[in-house]
Structures are given as C-alpha cells and as structure tokens.
Amino acid sequence: DDPGATLVQLISGGHSPVTSTTCTTHEFALSNHPSSQTIDNVVETLSPTHVVITHQQGAAANQYKDKYASYVWATDTTDCYTLLDETGWTPPPWVTEVTTRRVLSGTNTIGSQFGESSANREIPLPSVTRVDEVDLSAEGLDLSALRSRLSV
Incomplete structure (x- = not known):
C-alpha cells in the first residue's frame, strides 16, 4: 500500500x-532448468573446457553434443568420469581426436552463429581468466555435493 x-x-x-x-x-x-538459449549464452561467454548437462536424455541431451568448443558431457548413466587429472583436462571417452584438438586449442567454431547474443544474455556474468593450475576448492566446487547430486 x-x-x-x-x-x-x-x-x-x-x-x-x-x-x-x-x-x-x-x-x-x-527456473531450476535453464533454457537452451541461457545455456548457449553462458557457454559462449565463459568458453568452458567442460559442459555437463544433466536431467536430459536422448535427443534432448544429444542436441548439446558437438555444439560447443567444449567437452560436452550429456550422458544419462551413473558412470563416474574424470574431468581433470594430473595430466590436465580429460576428454570424454567417446570424443574424437579432432574434437580434443579443437577444445584444447580454444577455437570456437560456432561463435559467428551467436552474433551479439552475449550483449542480450539473461544473466550478468563475471569476466574470467584461464589459469594453468586449477584449484577446485578455490572455484567454490564442493566435489562431494556434486558427486551426490549427480549420483556418481
């Protein structure tokens, strides 16, 4: 009033x-389930090495495979996979050597499809800088909570 x-x-x-x-x-x-456009905007802006898609199966999950210059994990299994080990970033076992080279080179082959979409993104995103050494705790990742949430 x-x-x-x-x-x-x-x-x-x-x-x-x-x-x-x-x-x-x-x-x-x-929404706890972002739209495909929101996921596209986040991936375009952050250029992550890995993209993990959950709660999607079949065609809904497959739409993300080979879409980004990132390793895309869109499985509907409870198998446990390693994203990072002592040698560095670990690709999914199903990706080709060409995909591995593309991801590791940082080449974004689909950037032109998005145009200026990052200017219209749905959420504000911080700027990021890549580093050679990854500290998951410093990144705010609680691995036990992730394992529990993802059933791995």
Whole structure:
C-alpha cells in the first residue's frame, strides 16, 4: 500500500505475479532448468573446457553434443568420469581426436552463429581468466555435493 515501495517477485511453478498494488512491481521468472538459449549464452561467454548437462536424455541431451568448443558431457548413466587429472583436462571417452584438438586449442567454431547474443544474455556474468593450475576448492566446487547430486 506504499506508493514509494517496490515489490520484486521471483515467479516459478505457475504462480501469477501480484499486480494489484499501489507500489512499483517487478517480476522475474525463476527456473531450476535453464533454457537452451541461457545455456548457449553462458557457454559462449565463459568458453568452458567442460559442459555437463544433466536431467536430459536422448535427443534432448544429444542436441548439446558437438555444439560447443567444449567437452560436452550429456550422458544419462551413473558412470563416474574424470574431468581433470594430473595430466590436465580429460576428454570424454567417446570424443574424437579432432574434437580434443579443437577444445584444447580454444577455437570456437560456432561463435559467428551467436552474433551479439552475449550483449542480450539473461544473466550478468563475471569476466574470467584461464589459469594453468586449477584449484577446485578455490572455484567454490564442493566435489562431494556434486558427486551426490549427480549420483556418481
């Protein structure tokens, strides 16, 4: 009831935003499952070495394979794979030597398909710098939580 107030709403699960107020209202959709476009924007902006797709099977998972200049893990198994070992980044066992060279060279062969999409990305992303030594704890990765969440 305060016309000087602002209501910010995160909407999910089919709920409708509150609109009958005298204050300023904003609503934003919240989804635990990002759209393909959001994933494309994040991968384009960050150029990660690995992209892990979960909760997708069959054609939905296959759409990501060979789409990015990254190793794409889109399996529907509970097998355990190594992403990084003492020798460096580890490719999925099913990728070809050509894919491995493409990923390791950092060449992004699909960048031109996106044009200026990163300017219209859905979320703000920090700038990143690649380093030779990877410290997963410093990156904020809780490996036990990931193993538990991914059932590996």
